[in-house]
Amino acid sequence: MDYVExxxxxxxxxxxxxxxGISLLSEYGPEVGRxxxxxxxSCFTSVANELATFSDPDxxxxxxxxxxxxxxxxxxxxNERIDALLAKAEALSHIVCEECGAFGLLRKFENGWYATAxxxxxxxxxxxxxxxxxxxxx
Ligand SMILES: [Zn+2]
Numbered sequence: 001m002d003y004v005e006x007x008x009x010x011x012x013x014x015x016x017x018x019x020x021g022i023s024l025l026s027e028y029g030p031e032v033g034r035x036x037x038x039x040x041x042s043c044f045t046s047v048a049n050e051l052a053t054f055s056d057p058d059x060x061x062x063x064x065x066x067x068x069x070x071x072x073x074x075x076x077x078x079n080e081r082i083d084a085l086l087a088k089a090e091a092l093s094h095i096v097c098e099e100c101g102a103f104g105l106l107r108k109f110e111n112g113w114y115a116t117a118x119x120x121x122x123x124x125x126x127x128x129x130x131x132x133x134x135x136x137x138x
Pocket of ligand 1: 097098101120
């Protein structure tokens with residue numbers, strides 16, 4: 001699944017700028033690598049299914065981005081079940097390579113950047129150290 005297809009499928013969940021109908025998320029898409037799109041697709045599909053069971057005109061995904069090597073989702077509204085679905089996706093980002101979707105670990109690269117990456121993708125990016133996160137699953 002590419003970003004265009006992804007955004008087309010999930011744009012109803014994205015926050016819109018009041019009075020314009022424009023969504024920054026659908027303009028640029030989730031600011032994450034392709035490796036995370038499959039589990040994000042599954043997560044957002046489950047969120048949409050959950051939203052279909054009750055009315056919440058306020059619900060919106062505001063930001064979906066990578067920060068310090070992990071997925072960060074900022075949302076508004078919803079319910080506890082939706083919060084759990086979003087938290088599950090964030091937790092998955094701790095063990096899935098952002099580049100290719102294989103099993104990955106958080107690594108710190110020589111240039112100071114953090115990324116969750118598999119051994120192959122990490123090697124392609126240059127020198128790195130694996131950073132062990134004891135509290136990876138919040
Ligand atoms: Zn990889």
